[in-house]
Amino acid sequence: MGTKKILNKDVSNVVEESLTGYLLAYQKYYKKIGEYNAFFYKGHRKDKVALVIGGGSGHEPLFTGYCGAGLADAVACGNVCASPNPELIMEAAKAVDQGKGVLFVYGNYAGDNLNFDMAEEMCQKEGIQTAHVREWDDFASAPKERITDRRGIAGDVYTIKIAGAACDAGLSLEEVVRITEKARDNTNTIGLATSPGTLPGNEKPTFEIADDEMEFGMGLHGEPGIERTKMMPCSEMVDRMYHELKAEMNLKEGDEIAVLVNGLGSTPLLELNLVYYELYKRMHKDGLKVYDAEVKTYCTCMEMGGFSITFLKLDEELKSYYDAPCYSPYYAKGAAEQVTWEAQEEEEIEFDESDIEAAPIIRSKEGVLEELNVEDARNMLLYIADKIIANKPYLTEIDSAIGDGDHGIGMAGGMQKAKRKLLKLEDQENVYRIFEEAGQAMLMSMGGASGVIFGSLYLAGAKGMESKNVLTAFDLAEMEEKSLAAIQERGGAKVGDKTMVDALAPAVEALKKNADLGLLEMLKQAEEAARIGMEDTKKYVAKFGRAKSLLERAIGHQDAGATSVYLIFQGMREFVEGTLKY
Structure with missing residues (x-):
C-alpha cells in the first residue's frame, strides 16, 4: 500500500500552494518576492552582506525555516527535490542586496551548483558582488579525497546559523566567506534511513527497503549509503554512527562540539530523544564536551523514516557566532526580546494555477515537411x-x-x-x-x-x-x-x-x-x-x-x-x- 498524501488533485502547484500557506501564516516576518517562489525577512539588517539560501522543496523546514533575524535574509525555493532556477535565485539576491555583496549557501548537488553558478553570473553582470559556500557535511557520500563530491544535508543548519551571524556582525564579504567555510569544514553528518519518502505526484517511493531493513549513510533523496543491514536496537545504531563521526572528525577528549539530532520526516520525538540518550552516554564516556545540543526535525525528505546526527566542532571564534541570537518560526537562539519584526498589513498572494491541456497540433501541409x-x-x-x-x-x-x-x-x-x-x-x-x-x-x-x-x-x-x-x-x-x-x-x-x-x-x-x-x-x-x-x-x-x-x-x-x-x-x-x- 502506498503512502497516503494530503495533496490537492493537481499536484503541479504543490510548492506554490505550500509556500503561500507558510507566508500567509508568518506574514508579519516575511514578504514574497514578486511572482517567484522566493521570499525575504522583513526585518533584515541594512548595510551588511546579504545571505541568500535555497534548494529543492520537500526538505522542510530546510530551507524556508532558516530565514529570519540573525539567519538568512532571503530564500529561493525550487520544485520538489530540484534546485531553484537562476532567475528565481537572482531575484532573491536583488531583493536583499545592500551593496556589500551577497553570499549564497546551499547544498552541494549538481542541479544547485549549476543554477546558483548561473545566478551568480547574472548577478555580477548587474553589478552585485557575490560568493558562495556549498555545504558538504554528508561524509558517507564520498571519501575525504573527494570531499567536494560530498552532499549537503542537516549540517546546512549550522552553516546557515553561523553565516547569518557573521553577516549581521557587519563583516566584509571575504571575511563572512572565511567564517562560513570554517563552519562548513568543521561540520559532519551521518544519516540512517528506515523507510522512504514519496514525492508529490509519484506513486512509488524514492527507494525501496524491506520492513526489517535499514541503511547507514543513506542520502536525503534516497541515495545509497554505506551499508544496508537488518534492523537493530537504537543503541547499536547510534554506536556505529557515533564511532563513524568520531573517526571522521578525529575527535578526542576535551574537544567541544555542538550536536544536532535530526528526524528525517516521520521519526517521532520520543525516538529522537532516545537517540540522543544513547549518543550522550558515548560522548560523556569519551570526554567530549557538548557545548550545545538540539533534538528536532530540521531537514527531511517528505515522510522518510530515520534520523541523522550532526557534529560541529567549535573553537572560540565559531562559538561567538554560534551564540549570536537568532529567530525564525522554526529555529531560534538567544533572548526573545533581542528579536524584532516589522508589523505589516495582511497581503493576498495569488498564483497562476491554470494547467495546459494537450495542444492542437497544426502542420503547414500534408506529408513530409522539407523545412x-x-x-x-x-x-x-x-x-x-x-x-x-x-x-x-x-x-x-x-x-x-x-x-x-x-x-x-x-x-x-x-x-x-x-x-x-x-x-x-x-x-x-x-x-x-x-x-x-x-x-x-x-x-x-x-x-x-x-x-x-x-x-x-x-x-x-x-x-x-x-x-x-x-x-x-x-x-x-x-x-x-x-x-x-x-x-x-x-x-x-x-x-x-x-x-x-x-x-x-x-x-x-x-x-x-x-x-x-x-x-x-x-x-x-x-x-x-x-x-x-x-x-x-x-x-x-x-x-x-x-x-x-x-x-x-x-x-x-x-x-x-x-x-x-x-x-x-x-x-x-x-x-x-x-x-x-x-
Whole structure:
C-alpha cells in the first residue's frame, strides 16, 4: 500500500500552494518576492552582506525555516527535490542586496551548483558582488579525497546559523566567506534511513527497503549509503554512527562540539530523544564536551523514516557566532526580546494555477515537411512537449531506479511552462525566437540540473542566430551543435558519463553528417543515434548527479536524461514525417 498524501488533485502547484500557506501564516516576518517562489525577512539588517539560501522543496523546514533575524535574509525555493532556477535565485539576491555583496549557501548537488553558478553570473553582470559556500557535511557520500563530491544535508543548519551571524556582525564579504567555510569544514553528518519518502505526484517511493531493513549513510533523496543491514536496537545504531563521526572528525577528549539530532520526516520525538540518550552516554564516556545540543526535525525528505546526527566542532571564534541570537518560526537562539519584526498589513498572494491541456497540433501541409516555418517550429515544440508530458510515468520509473525519481516531474513541469509561453506568442517572424522562448521557459521554471541542461538544448543553439523565417536541415544541425557545445561547457559531461550527452552527442553528429539528405532523413538518423546512445548508458557508471554514488551498481540501468533526449528527437522526426503519436 502506498503512502497516503494530503495533496490537492493537481499536484503541479504543490510548492506554490505550500509556500503561500507558510507566508500567509508568518506574514508579519516575511514578504514574497514578486511572482517567484522566493521570499525575504522583513526585518533584515541594512548595510551588511546579504545571505541568500535555497534548494529543492520537500526538505522542510530546510530551507524556508532558516530565514529570519540573525539567519538568512532571503530564500529561493525550487520544485520538489530540484534546485531553484537562476532567475528565481537572482531575484532573491536583488531583493536583499545592500551593496556589500551577497553570499549564497546551499547544498552541494549538481542541479544547485549549476543554477546558483548561473545566478551568480547574472548577478555580477548587474553589478552585485557575490560568493558562495556549498555545504558538504554528508561524509558517507564520498571519501575525504573527494570531499567536494560530498552532499549537503542537516549540517546546512549550522552553516546557515553561523553565516547569518557573521553577516549581521557587519563583516566584509571575504571575511563572512572565511567564517562560513570554517563552519562548513568543521561540520559532519551521518544519516540512517528506515523507510522512504514519496514525492508529490509519484506513486512509488524514492527507494525501496524491506520492513526489517535499514541503511547507514543513506542520502536525503534516497541515495545509497554505506551499508544496508537488518534492523537493530537504537543503541547499536547510534554506536556505529557515533564511532563513524568520531573517526571522521578525529575527535578526542576535551574537544567541544555542538550536536544536532535530526528526524528525517516521520521519526517521532520520543525516538529522537532516545537517540540522543544513547549518543550522550558515548560522548560523556569519551570526554567530549557538548557545548550545545538540539533534538528536532530540521531537514527531511517528505515522510522518510530515520534520523541523522550532526557534529560541529567549535573553537572560540565559531562559538561567538554560534551564540549570536537568532529567530525564525522554526529555529531560534538567544533572548526573545533581542528579536524584532516589522508589523505589516495582511497581503493576498495569488498564483497562476491554470494547467495546459494537450495542444492542437497544426502542420503547414500534408506529408513530409522539407523545412520548418515559424508556425511549424512552434507546433513541433508543442508536440514534443505533449510527448514528454505523456511519458512522465515512464521517465519517473527510469529515474527512480538510480536517481530520486523527479526527472519525469521536472521535465513534464518544464514542458508545461514551455507550452504556456509558446501558446502566448503571436505574429513571430524569427523561427529561432520560438526555440529561445521555449528554452527560456524551461530554464527558468524547472530547476535542478535538468532545467539548465534541457533549457539550453533549445535556448543555447538559437540564441544569437541571425533572424530567419524558415529552418532548414542545415540550420537545425547547426543549432543543435551549438546547444551541445554549451551544455558540455556548462555541465562538463562527455560521452560515457551516463548523462543526456550520451544520447545528444551522437544525435548531433548524425545531424551534421546527414543534413544534405533532407530534414526527414537527417532526423531519422539522429533519432536512431540517440536511441543507441540511450541504450549505451546501461553500460556506464554514472559520473554526474545523484546516481554517481552508486558506482558499479548503476550499470544495467538506463539514464533518464538520455531517454528524454531520445524522445525529443523522436518527436521531431514524427512531426516532420506527419506520423504524430504520443
